[in-house]
């Protein structure tokens with residue numbers, strides 16, 4: 001298979017973690033005899049510095065001609081005082097909207113070797129395997145008017161029935177492939193958009209009698225996510241609730257640095273990015289955990305290219321490195337040796353090479 005991938009490193013730790021993920025992607029390409037042609041583009045703060053806009057036309061063009069997008073993260077204190085159209089985050093919202101990447105899949109899985117990194121009790125987190133399905137191109141981050149006057153500020157939360165229907169359908173389809181349960185999270189006791197959301201879920205569930213459905217208010221969901229996370233399978237929710245709940249879910253895994261995501265269009269085209277931001281506090285110091293971005297590449301291989309074996313190889317390698325007791329600073333306990341971003345990535349590469357040797361030996365005997 002030959003694929004073209006647009007890589008948009010962005011700001012802060014974005015370039016460090018995307019470099020790590022591209023390294024792993026190329027190792028997978030060599031091992032499974034695929035060619036991944038990687039081309040780089042600008043987005044976010046560094047694009048503002050270079051092109052005076054957070055999402056230049058050149059970047060849209062590059063992504064249009066590619067089979068998938070890998071993104072680091074955007075933003076940072078340098079641009080925090082910029083007017084809103086010149087904020088790096090606008091570039092991220094714009095690319096999601098431009099490519100209609102409405103379905104943001106954010107898996108949260110408790111890996112045995114990371115249980116000690118979570119501040120939550122082991123018995124609470126040990127069997128967690130949930131998927132947050134976040135609507136990504138509607139809601140409060142996109143509604144108009146969104147403006148400031150001297151005496152007031154406006155943001156608008158709008159959802160059309162169609163926008164809710166397609167994300168809810170996606171959640172039901174995913175639940176069918178998983179444990180068969182959908183928890184729809186809203187604020188139905190207050191918001192009109194949530195009342196419509198709940199009605200759509202009730203309507204759609206008739207087509208999925210094999211899927212269990214529950215509704216949960218977002219404040220209660222925030223509490224249950226850290227007290228009883230094993231009760232969740234697929235969590236479907238609107239843009240901002242999904243944004244907040246997925247960062248909260250990182251408490252389960254012990255760090256934001258291990259949570260990947262896929263943002264997918266109806267035809268399977270997708271952008272893959274870690275759920276974390278640019279981590280300005282550690283940027284440029286080789287301290288970033290690249291696992292979330294490496295696992296985002298694994299999601300790309302599975303969801304955009306249908307390469308399940310290649311996806312599994314990356315996930316196994318990442319887990320094996322944790323099992324062997326290798327951690328970056330965010331996950332290490334005081335007695336662990338702390339690895340840098342590059343050292344940890346090299347451990348994943350070594351693990352992939354080892355898998356390859358083991359496979360060759362196995363085939364020689366079959």
Ligand SMILES: NC(=O)C1=CN([C@@H]2O[C@H](COP(=O)(O)OP(=O)(O)OC[C@H]3O[C@@H](n4cnc5c(N)ncnc54)[C@H](O)[C@@H]3O)[C@@H](O)[C@H]2O)C=CC1
Pocket residue numbers: 013017072073074075076077089092255256257258273274275276277278279280281282287288289290292330
């Ligand atoms: N998708 C994106 O591009 C996102 C961008 N942002 C932007 O990033 C900037 C910083 O935002 P924050 O609120 O600080 O959130 P953040 O996610 O960048 O960082 C929160 C905390 O998690 C740590 N962290 C995050 N990723 C890590 C990794 N891979 N390895 C180790 N530690 C990691 C950071 O060091 C920090 O202590 C802001 O400008 C924000 O707008 C925030 C979230 C998502």
Ligand SMILES: CC(C)CC(=O)C(=O)O
Pocket residue numbers: 089092093141243275
């Ligand atoms: C610009 C923000 C909406 C990015 C973010 O926090 C996210 O997508 O998780």
Ligand SMILES: [Mg+2]
Pocket residue numbers: 243244247275
């Ligand atoms: Mg977020």
